[in-house]
Amino acid sequence: MTxxxxxxxxxxxxxxxxxTAWLAVFTLAPFLIVLAISLVEARFGVPPYEPLFAWSKGxxxxxxxxxxxxxxxxxxxxxxxxxxxxxxxxxxSALITLIVAYPMAYAIARARAELRFGxxxxxxxxxxxxxxxxxxxxxxLLNSNGLINALLIKLGxxxxxxxxxxxxxxxxxxxVYSYLPFMVLPIYAVLERMDWTLLEAAEDLxxxxxxxFRRVTLPxxxxxxxxxxxxxxxxxxxxxxxxxxxxxxxxxxxxHVLWTxxxxxxxxxxxxxxxxxxxxxxxxxxxxxxxVLRRAEVxx
Amino acid sequence: xxxxxxxxxxxxxxEGVAKSFGAVPAVAGVSLDIARGDFFCxxxxxxxxxxxxxRLIAGFERPDTGRIxxxxxxMTSRPPYARPVNMMFQSxxxxxxxxxxxxxxxxxxxxxRPRTEIRERVAAALDLFDMGGLAARKPHQLSGGQRQRVxxxxxxxxxxxxxxxxxxxxxxDKKLREKAQLELVALRERVGITFxxxxxxxxxxxxxxxxxxxxxxxxxxxxxxxxxxxxAPQSRFAADFFGVANLFEGRRSGNxxxxxxxxxxxxxxxxxxxxxxxVMVRPEQMMVSRERPARANVLPAAxxxxxxxxxxxxxxxxxxxxxxxxxxxxxxxxxxLGALSAGDQVYLSFDPAAARVLAS
Amino acid sequence: xxxxxxxALLSVLGFGYAFLYLPIAILIVYSFNDSRLVTxxxxxxxxxxxxxxxxxxxxxxxWLSLRVAAVSATLSVALGTAAxxxxxxxxxxxxxxxxxxxxxxxxxxxxxxxxxxLLLLFVVLGNAIGWPSERGALTITLAHASFGTAYATVxxxxxxxxxxxxxxxxxxxxxxxxxxxFRRVTLPxxxxxxxAGWLLxxxxxxxxxxxxxxxxxxxxxxxxxxxxxxVRLGVSPQINSLGTLIVVFVSCLILxxxxxxxxxxxxxx
Numbered sequence: 001m002t003x004x005x006x007x008x009x010x011x012x013x014x015x016x017x018x019x020t021a022w023l024a025v026f027t028l029a030p031f032l033i034v035l036a037i038s039l040v041e042a043r044f045g046v047p048p049y050e051p052l053f054a055w056s057k058g059x060x061x062x063x064x065x066x067x068x069x070x071x072x073x074x075x076x077x078x079x080x081x082x083x084x085x086x087x088x089x090x091x092x093s094a095l096i097t098l099i100v101a102y103p104m105a106y107a108i109a110r111a112r113a114e115l116r117f118g119x120x121x122x123x124x125x126x127x128x129x130x131x132x133x134x135x136x137x138x139x140x141l142l143n144s145n146g147l148i149n150a151l152l153i154k155l156g157x158x159x160x161x162x163x164x165x166x167x168x169x170x171x172x173x174x175x176v177y178s179y180l181p182f183m184v185l186p187i188y189a190v191l192e193r194m195d196w197t198l199l200e201a202a203e204d205l206x207x208x209x210x211x212x213f214r215r216v217t218l219p220x221x222x223x224x225x226x227x228x229x230x231x232x233x234x235x236x237x238x239x240x241x242x243x244x245x246x247x248x249x250x251x252x253x254x255x256h257v258l259w260t261x262x263x264x265x266x267x268x269x270x271x272x273x274x275x276x277x278x279x280x281x282x283x284x285x286x287x288x289x290x291x292v293l294r295r296a297e298v299x300x
Numbered sequence: 301x302x303x304x305x306x307x308x309x310x311x312x313x314x315e316g317v318a319k320s321f322g323a324v325p326a327v328a329g330v331s332l333d334i335a336r337g338d339f340f341c342x343x344x345x346x347x348x349x350x351x352x353x354x355r356l357i358a359g360f361e362r363p364d365t366g367r368i369x370x371x372x373x374x375m376t377s378r379p380p381y382a383r384p385v386n387m388m389f390q391s392x393x394x395x396x397x398x399x400x401x402x403x404x405x406x407x408x409x410x411x412x413r414p415r416t417e418i419r420e421r422v423a424a425a426l427d428l429f430d431m432g433g434l435a436a437r438k439p440h441q442l443s444g445g446q447r448q449r450v451x452x453x454x455x456x457x458x459x460x461x462x463x464x465x466x467x468x469x470x471x472x473d474k475k476l477r478e479k480a481q482l483e484l485v486a487l488r489e490r491v492g493i494t495f496x497x498x499x500x501x502x503x504x505x506x507x508x509x510x511x512x513x514x515x516x517x518x519x520x521x522x523x524x525x526x527x528x529x530x531x532a533p534q535s536r537f538a539a540d541f542f543g544v545a546n547l548f549e550g551r552r553s554g555n556x557x558x559x560x561x562x563x564x565x566x567x568x569x570x571x572x573x574x575x576x577x578x579v580m581v582r583p584e585q586m587m588v589s590r591e592r593p594a595r596a597n598v599l600p601a602a603x604x605x606x607x608x609x610x611x612x613x614x615x616x617x618x619x620x621x622x623x624x625x626x627x628x629x630x631x632x633x634x635x636x637l638g639a640l641s642a643g644d645q646v647y648l649s650f651d652p653a654a655a656r657v658l659a660s
Numbered sequence: 661x662x663x664x665x666x667x668a669l670l671s672v673l674g675f676g677y678a679f680l681y682l683p684i685a686i687l688i689v690y691s692f693n694d695s696r697l698v699t700x701x702x703x704x705x706x707x708x709x710x711x712x713x714x715x716x717x718x719x720x721x722x723w724l725s726l727r728v729a730a731v732s733a734t735l736s737v738a739l740g741t742a743a744x745x746x747x748x749x750x751x752x753x754x755x756x757x758x759x760x761x762x763x764x765x766x767x768x769x770x771x772x773x774x775x776x777x778l779l780l781l782f783v784v785l786g787n788a789i790g791w792p793s794e795r796g797a798l799t800i801t802l803a804h805a806s807f808g809t810a811y812a813t814v815x816x817x818x819x820x821x822x823x824x825x826x827x828x829x830x831x832x833x834x835x836x837x838x839x840x841x842f843r844r845v846t847l848p849x850x851x852x853x854x855x856a857g858w859l860l861x862x863x864x865x866x867x868x869x870x871x872x873x874x875x876x877x878x879x880x881x882x883x884x885x886x887x888x889x890x891v892r893l894g895v896s897p898q899i900n901s902l903g904t905l906i907v908v909f910v911s912c913l914i915l916x917x918x919x920x921x922x923x924x925x926x927x928x929x
Contacts (some may be wrong), residue, residue, distance in 0.1 A: 008838040015742040022739050023762045026806040030777030035786050104676040107669035107881050119673070121918060126680050128860075128914045130867050132884055132891070137683040140690070140895045152694060180680065188864035200360055200394035203380040205407030205458065209665075215406070219397045238770020240870050255772045262776060262874075272780070276775045286768045290889060 018177040021133035082252040090236035093175035095133035109191035129183040163230035166248025174242035183228035190224030223296040230289040311336040317366030326352040327516035341505040344515035386460040390467040394439040401435040406447035426455040465497040548579040567596040586627035587652035691900035706902040713819030725883040729756030729865035736861035740812025766807040775874030795877030833851035860919040
């Protein structure tokens with residue numbers, strides 16, 4: 001028994017130790033480094049930033065930290081615009097996703113029980129099949145000589161091709177398309193658990209179907225709606241591929257600006273400051289999401 | 301189906317209603333009148349169609365054929381929200397996101413009543429059930445009995461012509477259930493409207509109902525008062541469903557039934573008739589004596605065992621041919637027989653007036 | 661349910677699935693188009709698939725991607741199993757909420773942030789201890805394992821939470837030491853989740869452009885990096901056929917993963 005207890009302790013140590021070491025090096029440390037580099041100034045050289053502490057003079061290291069990068073982010077209209085339009089695009093496209101996803105989640109939840117798993121799989125499957133290729137597929141459709149324009153001209157709806165690609169419309173479309181499963185799943189999960197006799201009770205008490213939906217189904221699916229909205233909003237906020245491929249140069253989104261700052265302007269400290277801001281913007285709704293999901297779990 | 305009709309028109313008239321789900325018939329051609337002010341119970345085993353019939357009255361299901369008339373108006377194709385009927389669900393179906401007061405006020409808000417009127421009527425309905433203090437609670441903060449009363453208040457606050465109750469007491473424990481039975485009967489007297497209740501529990505139906513409809517395989521088996529169903533069942537199924545029945549199979553000619561399994565000719569009351577029948581005798585009608593009594597319908601039997609119930613004892617006997625028979629004896633009757641033990645030979649007998657003849 | 665309502669729900673699903681699948685279906689159809697113009701149909705051919713086979717750059721990138729994905733997925737499930745145990749069974753004495761957040765953080769943080777932070781980690785480590793000496797396949801593999809672990813943990817932990825802890829006790833009573841009980845009881849029961857987690861991490865690695873672009877070095881281009889730089893220049897028929905192959909390949913993997921995990925946790929992926 002004591003031998004076994006010792007072995008159990010050993011196993012415990014190995015598993016906790018491996019996990020902790022890995023998390024420390026590959027999750028915690030990188031974020032701390034980003035935070036540190038966001039506090040120094042850029043320079044020409046390798047690496048292209050000043051050290052946070054310099055040992056050049058005297059006994060004590062000199063602290064080189066500065067909030068200059070954050071000041072730049074807070075004053076340059078380009079970055080302010082990027083913050084604003086990221087929030088706006090992420091929020092509205094999450095809303096559009098909700099409008100598309102809710103009826104689908106509802107229809108699946110009301111489908112015959114043996115069909116639901118398959119219908120749900122059909123929602124999830126595209127999500128795992130190459131994000132890049134799926135966004136790329138829309139490039140071919142939205143092109144000025146793409147299929148949608150060709151179809152509309154053929155039907156006589158328009159004479160000249162519409163500019164669909166490289167617009168904010170295309171970015172919204174791309175986000176709705178790519179993140180639809182994130183919205184359908186939590187709403188479905190709530191609706192699937194719902195007691196449908198509540199709707200009968202509402203109808204029995206005089207509520208017409210729409211009123212019963214508004215007063216019973218909708219409030220009861222609110223946790224799913226909030227969770228789904230956040231699950232789309234959060235990744236959309238830092239999205240890079242969609243604005244890059246579908247949005248064109250006119251679309252300013254933080255993920256894209258960060259990429260440009262890093263790869264084109266080689267300003268690592270400013271990119272880091274953007275990363276920290278983005279992290280904060282993501283963590284606030286994420287903490288809220290965590291609470292919503294936990295409460296839903298407790299309630300069920 | 302031929303229960304005595306009062307002069308007043310029925311509050312619910314069901315005419316030849318049938319409903320199938322896919323290929324499975326749930327209700328098969330039911331015609332039924334329910335009188336105003338009745339406490340009407342639909343009883344039957346699960347799958348007998350009683351719940352479907354209730355849901356047809358509520359409007360959750362549309363009949364395939366037939367009509368449903370409520371208070372003189374044809375309701376057959378009216379949706380549930382437009383019927384003067386409210387339902388109390390088996391699960392209570394309280395809205396979990398609304399307070400007790402909002403649950404009760406839900407239907408009044410659908411009627412677009414003024415706010416003050418809603419508040420007053422909700423308060424009055426809650427007071428009726430002594431629930432005034434819990435108005436601000438959410439359903440999950442209530443006990444089972446409290447939830448049941450909120451569900452009742454919610455269904456009654458709209459002053460429906462008919463209250464439908466789907467197994468309203470099934471979720472309560474035994475003690476609470478007996479109390480709630482009395483409360484429901486008293487409640488109906490107070491509000492004066494018609495109650496239609498579905499239950500699978502025959503004792504519950506007998507103790508609460510003014511009239512009972514027994515259902516089987518989607519059809520009505522027998523309709524009548526609890527007394528009629530107990531004392532004068534018209535079928536073996538009805539006889540068995542309401543309490544215990546001793547059945548003696550035999551061939552009837554006139555007042556005599558030649559019964560092979562009892563090795564006797566049994567004498568019954570009234571009417572003439574021929575053919576295969578069963579004679580039904582309730583255990584409490586069965587008399588037991590040490591000496592052979594001087595009357596008709598005497599069966600020698602051996603005691604198998606006695607089950608003591610407190611206020612009575614169930615005695616099990618075996619006839620010489622092997623048939624099992626039950627008698628229910630009061631403590632006084634049992635004491636009058638002296639000490640009994642298994643194997644003792646006694647005489648069972650019953651009055652011809654206490655026997656019912658059931659056609660095969 | 662009335663007929664009208666079910667027709668409405670059916671058409672909702674019809675439009676929804678059309679929206680999800682039509683773009684990919686059109687991509688697949690046009691990958692068999694002979695024309696160089698992506699939007700004009702000439703006639704069916706395998707021309708662009710043949711061209712793909714001659715494209716050494718693509719083939720090299722695909723081979724690199726597969727190796728990176730396989731190694732990082734294996735690393736991910738190993739660490740994911742440990743992390744799932746750490747979270748589910750061992751209940752670390754130090755702040756389990758914070759611990760959980762740290763495990764899950766790669767699931768919600770934008771890819772650009774993961775890419776940048778891991779690149780900076782590799783740069784700082786390289787300067788401080790000389791390792792990794794250069795960036796390339798190794799750094800991409802580690803980076804992919806970093807987010808792959810998070811996903812693998814979720815899948816494995818979900819399964820672990822359904823296992824009856826008394827199984828371990830039963831094994832212990834039967835004389836198994838903790839390590840043997842783990843190997844002979846828990847691990848086999850976790851195997852479907854571990855396989856699913858592996859496929860998930862593998863797929864995610866195969867699909868990643870952003871993180872790989874940050875942490876890669878000269879000479880190491882994974883398939884998504886090559887595709888992405890080509891796609892940025894516009895639509896090309898060769899990418900259509902490559903996309904078709906990727907979609908088919910990945911769909912098969914995911915279908916396999918679903919079928920493996922299906923018993924026991926329906927609807928939970």
